[in-house]
Amino acid sequence: MKIYNTLTKKKEEFVPVNPPKVRMYVCGPTVYDYFHIGNARSFVMGDMIRRYLLYRGYDVKYVMNLTDVDDKIIKRANELGEDPKKYAEKYIAEFFKDIDGLKVKRADAYPRATEHISDMIELIKKLEEKDVAYNVDGDVFYDVRKFKDYGKLSGKKIDELESGARIEINENKKNPLDFALWKKAKEGEPEWESPWGKGRPGWHIECSAMSMKELGETLDIHAGGSDLIFPHHENEIAQSEAATCKDFVKYWVHFGFLNIRDEKMSKSLGNFYTAREVLKKYPAEAVRLLFAQTHYAAPLNFSFELLDSAKKATERISSLAKTVTEKLASKNFGDEEYELNFEEFENKFRIAVDDDFNFPKGVAVIFDFVKAANREMQNKNLPKSFYENAKGFLERTAQDVLGIVDFNFQDEDKSTGGKQDELIKILIELRQKAKAEKNYALADEIRDKLSAIGIILQDSKTGTTYKIKS
């Protein structure tokens, strides 16, 4: 397996520190609002990578932080006259709703910043002891000049950054690039006791403290959006490696942006759709397929047209999944031979995705498979093993790894306790009679009227089936 490592700017063979264990950390949300579809890309891609590692037999521990204390949260909460802690709490709940909506598997842990203040204080103390941090009247800063590798991830040089001079000048800092580890308490802000007086942690320190606490001093994979490379991840490296004298992360993985009309989608530009509003109109499978069809590191230009085509594509897979499932339930099998080589398809899928999580290529293998399976099933009475193998392949790849199909079909009819299904079957029966009497006008009327309310009838040699358009 190969992974492109931002740190070395090369594709490298993936060798975890302690195989088969993989410790993976993905930067999570700052919970001050609903997340948008661009954020969703990172959460979904992190999820897919994790699922693929599981598929490949790794024992993955997957951790995502929740930033629940931060300038933006405090600002918003204060504007609304709410308690910042409660405000964050609310958006944590909303975060989980949207994550579930995207069919992202829950992480093994979601550490929260406010629950790890003491770990952060310990880490800052260590940095102070090592003389890479300095306290100015209750504000504690990291001294970037003391870390010789500063800039190794982003390829930036301290001198050039300084001359760039886009950084706000803070009188208390020795160097404009120094960043806050601990912020002195201000009126109307949450605060915690510390050796430097009351205050709250800086942003970067939480990821260092919590990831090391959950996963140990050296992580196998650390992922996040490309905009985090500098300064966030650069600073994480500085903090963690200065404290432990060990490599913080073996493989840095960064996701490309989701653009809209060729511009980065971001809250500050205001050009975003929330994941929630997208999920109202499109199933998670369509969103996930859209993401899976572009390499994770490349930019992806978002549009509803693309989602439409992704949705259509997922329907090809789910219709095969449905056919196979129904066939297995019917217990009606033949014994004709088939040529489809299931093992070969699975090998192709694995080889494709092993190469730096090339999901687009993996998706192509799945569609090749769909075509091949449909071709075999045409006018053939196939044995049970065919359907079992087809189901197995789709479950392992399209469902468990990519999440672009879901074999749980029975959800549509819960509210009516199956009565809707019976009703439709009665109509199909009546239409069948009309057809037998060559009363095509009536048969077509039944079909058209059902179609108008989103129930699509499909005739085939073995009878009529229906599907409900979402």
Add this chain to the structure above:
RNA sequence: GGCGGCGUACCCAAGCGGUCUAAGGGGACGGUCUGCAAAAUCGUUAUUCACCGGUUCGAAUCCGGUCGCCGCCUCCA
């Protein structure tokens, strides 16, 4: 100004020196199946990879230049 990325058919997109007269998805058009549809299937839709040079027996893939687009350098997935 510094650093990085990108430009492949109507749209999206894989491709990392030969198997590329270039995967896969969507769209369009035509055939099969069907009473008609739908679904499925078959076929067509880039001898060419922004442009110009170069390296090589051989380049979409490497190098140089030109044009265009984007990102990071400030909170941001």
